[in-house]
Every structure is written in C-alpha cells, then in structure tokens.
Amino acid sequence: MSVPPRADCTADASGGLVFHVSGGPAARTGERAELVLLRRGADPADRGVRLPLHPAADGRLNAELTLGTELPEGRWDVHVALARDGAAESGQAGPVRLLPGVNDLRALVDRVPEPGGGPVAVRVPYPTKHGNLSLRSWLRAAxxxxxxxxxxxxxxxxxxxxxxxxxxxxxxxxxxxxxxxxxxxxxxxxxxxxxxxxxxxxxxxxxxxxxxxxxxxxxxxxxxxxxxxxxxxxxxxxxxxxxxxxxxxxxxxxxxxxxxxxxxxxxxxxxxxxxxxxxxx
The missing domain is CATH 2.60.40 (Immunoglobulin-like)
Incomplete structure (x- = not known):
C-alpha cells in the first residue's frame, strides 16, 4: 500500500513558499514529478500551475513557488502528479491531492512587501476541513x-x-x-x-x-x-x-x-x- 502523499511548507521573507513532498506514486524511467495547483471554480480543462519537483538531500521532493510565479487571486488545491516527457497528458494518471504536513510560516508574520509600485502578492497554505492541503492567494494592485x-x-x-x-x-x-x-x-x-x-x-x-x-x-x-x-x-x-x-x-x-x-x-x-x-x- 502506497503512503498518501503529504507536503510540509516553508515560507521565506519575500513571501515565497517551498513545498517538501513525501510519499505518493514513485516516478518511473522517463517520468517527472510535478506539484500541481488547481484553482477552485476554474474550467476543468485548465491544467493549473505546475511546478517541477526536485529530489532533496533528505529524500523528499521539493518545489518552489516564488512570488514571480503568476498565481491569480483565489483558493488553490494542491496536488502531486507524474508526467512523461514527450507523451500526451491523457496517458498519465491524474493528479493526487496532497495532505497537509507541518507548516513553518513564521517568515510571513508581519511581512513587509518590497517598496515601490507593483502588485502585492500573498500566498498562505492551509488545511481544508476535509483534511487536504490548499493555498489561499491574494494579488492586489494596491x-x-x-x-x-x-x-x-x-x-x-x-x-x-x-x-x-x-x-x-x-x-x-x-x-x-x-x-x-x-x-x-x-x-x-x-x-x-x-x-x-x-x-x-x-x-x-x-x-x-x-x-x-x-x-x-x-x-x-x-x-x-x-x-x-x-x-x-x-x-x-x-x-x-x-x-x-x-x-x-x-x-x-x-x-x-x-x-x-x-x-x-x-x-x-x-x-x-x-x-x-x-x-x-
């Protein structure tokens, strides 16, 4: 029986997040693991925002969500998926919902955005009432x-x-x-x-x-x-x-x-x- 995938989240002072994923399906030759963010209420055909997962020294897979990654305002459900390079997406298993792990969000407390003009982006991971991992995103011009x-x-x-x-x-x-x-x-x-x-x-x-x-x-x-x-x-x-x-x-x-x-x-x-x-x- 495979271990249900879960992710710990770490925030940095800029407001970026790193997801540390453990468990879930194992990649085979020619496959790559991705973190998949799907916005609630979006068109079912929308592939969402996909971030590559890279092996870390502790055996987990890490994905980085920087403030430079476009993420419109809303609630995003967090998944892990396998994709085969050069193959059609339809031939791959669908994304698997991630369970929440331990969040270290201390850097977000009283965060001060960079001075100057430009949108203010905020992302906060949280556990849903059903026990899954989701992300709240805000994007304000001012x-x-x-x-x-x-x-x-x-x-x-x-x-x-x-x-x-x-x-x-x-x-x-x-x-x-x-x-x-x-x-x-x-x-x-x-x-x-x-x-x-x-x-x-x-x-x-x-x-x-x-x-x-x-x-x-x-x-x-x-x-x-x-x-x-x-x-x-x-x-x-x-x-x-x-x-x-x-x-x-x-x-x-x-x-x-x-x-x-x-x-x-x-x-x-x-x-x-x-x-x-x-x-x-």
Whole structure:
C-alpha cells in the first residue's frame, strides 16, 4: 500500500513558499514529478500551475513557488502528479491531492512587501476541513493593510499602511476612506490622516445605521487616494488564511429607524475588512 502523499511548507521573507513532498506514486524511467495547483471554480480543462519537483538531500521532493510565479487571486488545491516527457497528458494518471504536513510560516508574520509600485502578492497554505492541503492567494494592485482596530462605544478606528504604490506618502495626501454598502449604491466617506505610508481613519457606526432597513447590511471599507485606484482595506500580511472565524470583534448598539440594531467590524472570508449592521442580539 502506497503512503498518501503529504507536503510540509516553508515560507521565506519575500513571501515565497517551498513545498517538501513525501510519499505518493514513485516516478518511473522517463517520468517527472510535478506539484500541481488547481484553482477552485476554474474550467476543468485548465491544467493549473505546475511546478517541477526536485529530489532533496533528505529524500523528499521539493518545489518552489516564488512570488514571480503568476498565481491569480483565489483558493488553490494542491496536488502531486507524474508526467512523461514527450507523451500526451491523457496517458498519465491524474493528479493526487496532497495532505497537509507541518507548516513553518513564521517568515510571513508581519511581512513587509518590497517598496515601490507593483502588485502585492500573498500566498498562505492551509488545511481544508476535509483534511487536504490548499493555498489561499491574494494579488492586489494596491493594498491597504489593516493594522490595529480601535473600537469604542460609537466608532471603529482603523490604523494601517499602504503598499503597492510608488510613492505612498503622495498617494495618501488628500486621501479619504469609503464605506460602500453592498447591494445598494450608498457610500459613507470619512477623512484620512497620514504619516508617510501609514494611515488612520475613524468610521462612526451611527452614520451606517441611519439608513438601516432591517436584516443584515454589510459595508465594505476602501482606502481612496487622491489619485490612483482605490485599495480594499484588508489584513493579508501574515500567516492566517481565514481570519473570519478567528478574529472576532464586539458589536456596539446603535440607534436605527427600524428598531434596535448593532454595528461592528469583521473580516470577510477573503480577509477584507467590513462593518456589519444587524438587529441587536
């Protein structure tokens, strides 16, 4: 009985990952092993992203996923496959899903992207609820990294830093923050204070509750420079693939026309920062 393949993952300070694969099918003469990343929801005919696996001194096979490897934003399932050089793919066994091993992601904690313009790429491996290895990828042209959140009885104050632009201090001069209501074209705008690439803004819960129509309403937070594209406020630069169930913040009661309500920040399934207004619990 073959050993189910699994992979340990090691991150480096640049945000790159090395997969250390053990177990799985053995390559025969003329075959090569590949790490295969398949994006969820993609066309079944999509071959995904394929990385060569190379023998390491410890007997495992290693594959390197650098930040230079194009990986669109989304969730990617990680497999191992064998391919025969010069032969049709249809003649090969399909990719085998990898089990998660030990992740050393310490280098991702409080990671600082390279200065200057250019997209901010983040990749975080994680175990799925079914016990398989997957990878969460983010790719933002400009990125507003959320830091500390200050929550009091009436408002949430967001501290953060702008990345992915050539001159963040110039981009933040005259910037504003916007709370955009999902499903309806409503926007609440607040001023931003800045110090270099660092920014701060305060959003009054009451302003979001004034037009509350009952049920749950979600306001997505954006940082809008005076020039250039808006950046979604999110917390991406660490080793947490899914913040939503882990980072839970208190909701505060607000006065609303449709009855008792409460408002508070939360991280979405994509680690973006939003504020939810809903009936008071």
């Amino acid at each position: 990125h507003a990294e959320a830091g500390d959140l200050g929550i009091d009885a009436t408002a949430v104050t967001v501290h953060g830093e702008l990345y992915g632009v050539a001159d963040p201090a110039a981009a933040l001069a005259g910037a504003v923050a916007e709370a955009r209501l999902r499903d309806r074209a409503e926007v609440v705008t607040v001023p931003v204070t800045a110090d270099g690439a660092r920014f701060t803004f305060t959003l009054d819960h009451q302003r979001l509750a004034d037009g509350w129509r009952g049920g749950t309403e979600v306001w997505d937070l954006w940082l809008c420079p005076a020039s250039g594209e808006p950046a979604r406020v999110a917390r991406l630069l660490d080793d947490v693939a899914d913040r939503k169930p882990v980072f839970v913040y208190p909701a505060r009661r607000v006065t609303a026309p449709h009855g008792p309500a409460q408002a508070g920040p939360y991280y979405t399934a994509d680690n973006d920062l939003s504020v939810r207004v809903e009936p008071a619990g």
